[in-house]
Amino acid sequence: MRPARAHPLWLAFVLHRTSGLALALFLPLHFWVLSLALTQPERLDAFLSFTEQPIVKLAEFGLVFLLAVHMFGGLRLMALEWLPWSAPQKTLAAGAVGIAVLISGTFFLQVV
Amino acid sequence: MLASIPVRLWEHAAGWEAGLTQDTTVLEVSVWRGTALDGAYELFEVPAHENQTILDVVSWIQQYADASLTYRFACRVGMCGSCAMMVNDQPRWTCRTHVKKVLKDRRVRIGPLRNLPVIKDLAVDMDRFFDKWVAAGGAHVPSAGRGDPIPAVDPEESARVKASAGIECINCSICYAACDTVAGNPDYLGPAALQRAWTLLNDAKHDARAQILDAVSGTGGCHNCHSMGSCTVFCPNDLDPMSAIAGLKRETARGFFRRRGG
Numbered sequence: 001m002r003p004a005r006a007h008p009l010w011l012a013f014v015l016h017r018t019s020g021l022a023l024a025l026f027l028p029l030h031f032w033v034l035s036l037a038l039t040q041p042e043r044l045d046a047f048l049s050f051t052e053q054p055i056v057k058l059a060e061f062g063l064v065f066l067l068a069v070h071m072f073g074g075l076r077l078m079a080l081e082w083l084p085w086s087a088p089q090k091t092l093a094a095g096a097v098g099i100a101v102l103i104s105g106t107f108f109l110q111v112v
Numbered sequence: 113m114l115a116s117i118p119v120r121l122w123e124h125a126a127g128w129e130a131g132l133t134q135d136t137t138v139l140e141v142s143v144w145r146g147t148a149l150d151g152a153y154e155l156f157e158v159p160a161h162e163n164q165t166i167l168d169v170v171s172w173i174q175q176y177a178d179a180s181l182t183y184r185f186a187c188r189v190g191m192c193g194s195c196a197m198m199v200n201d202q203p204r205w206t207c208r209t210h211v212k213k214v215l216k217d218r219r220v221r222i223g224p225l226r227n228l229p230v231i232k233d234l235a236v237d238m239d240r241f242f243d244k245w246v247a248a249g250g251a252h253v254p255s256a257g258r259g260d261p262i263p264a265v266d267p268e269e270s271a272r273v274k275a276s277a278g279i280e281c282i283n284c285s286i287c288y289a290a291c292d293t294v295a296g297n298p299d300y301l302g303p304a305a306l307q308r309a310w311t312l313l314n315d316a317k318h319d320a321r322a323q324i325l326d327a328v329s330g331t332g333g334c335h336n337c338h339s340m341g342s343c344t345v346f347c348p349n350d351l352d353p354m355s356a357i358a359g360l361k362r363e364t365a366r367g368f369f370r371r372r373g374g
Binding site for chain 2: 081
């Protein structure tokens with residue numbers, strides 16, 4: 001028997017766990033590719049030209065998504081467990097951070 | 113006020129008669145029969161009524177269809193915490209769960225509470241649940257005797273507000289059944305026991321507060337909690353065990369650093 005788990009807190013838990021696992025699987029691969037710069041530079045160049053493919057760009061979007069989700073999931077968890085605030089206070093704080101990220105992100109994109 | 117009483121009685125009688133004579137709607141109720149190791153869901157057809165709780169349905173089956181059905185209840189008004197069961201795979205207090213709220217195509221599935229050993233049918237062995245309650249330091253130790261003056265309790269004081277938040281727990285074990293951490297780790301004390309510990313930790317009238325932090329920071333203690341929040345979502349009394357456990361995590365961490373600092 002499985003109780004219904006489709007509530008936001010449980011989904012946030014699953015998202016945090018799975019994104020963490022996926023990032024942990026990505027990191028060794030990432031370091032291996034970086035190590036090619038020292039061991040096999042021509043193979044690294046071949047790989048870098050492969051990363052120009054649109055499918056790899058899509059995968060990079062997934063990677064940034066995983067990083068963002070894991071970082072904000074971790075901040076959420078720390079706020080939940082370490083700050084004895086009321087629920088509305090936390091919602092306001094999260095909203096403020098969200099808006100700040102949105103505004104500064106837009107500014108950053110314009111600068112770039 | 114007086115004039116309204118006969119009208120209400122008449123309405124009630126008419127509704128009752130309609131219920132007896134026009135029983136065209138039937139609920140298809142699957143009920144777990146047997147123990148956790150050996151058993152199956154058995155289908156019962158139960159007459160539908162306008163006002164009916166899941167406990168009413170279970171009682172109807174026991175009284176009119178199969179007298180050997182085993183289940184547990186006492187107060188029928190959401191105070192005693194003994195009638196909790198899995199309804200459509202969600203833990204619920206059956207005496208306060210209206211059939212209409214959970215019915216899917218006239219069907220409903222009723223099983224014994226999750227995470228506890230099934231004795232028979234819908235009755236589970238609650239020993240483990242209450243043993244953990246005691247293991248978390250949940251038994252009250254008075255700080256004053258009968259002869260002592262009664263200490264004043266300020267309901268607005270910060271610690272008292274924290275203690276008061278959890279005192280309406282009826283020990284129904286719904287949070288314990290909802291918790292995936294309990295399912296994965298049988299030694300985990302669980303939300304109800306830890307919330308009780310947090311309540312007593314903040315209660316000025318409890319004399320064994322120092323022992324609580326030791327009791328809840330061991331192998332099966334509060335740090336096992338992954339803050340999935342199912343306890344808080346499913347608590348029928350709208351309590352918040354997840355935040356209580358977060359409080360214990362903060363206090364045990366503070367105690368740890370204090371000990372290292374001192």
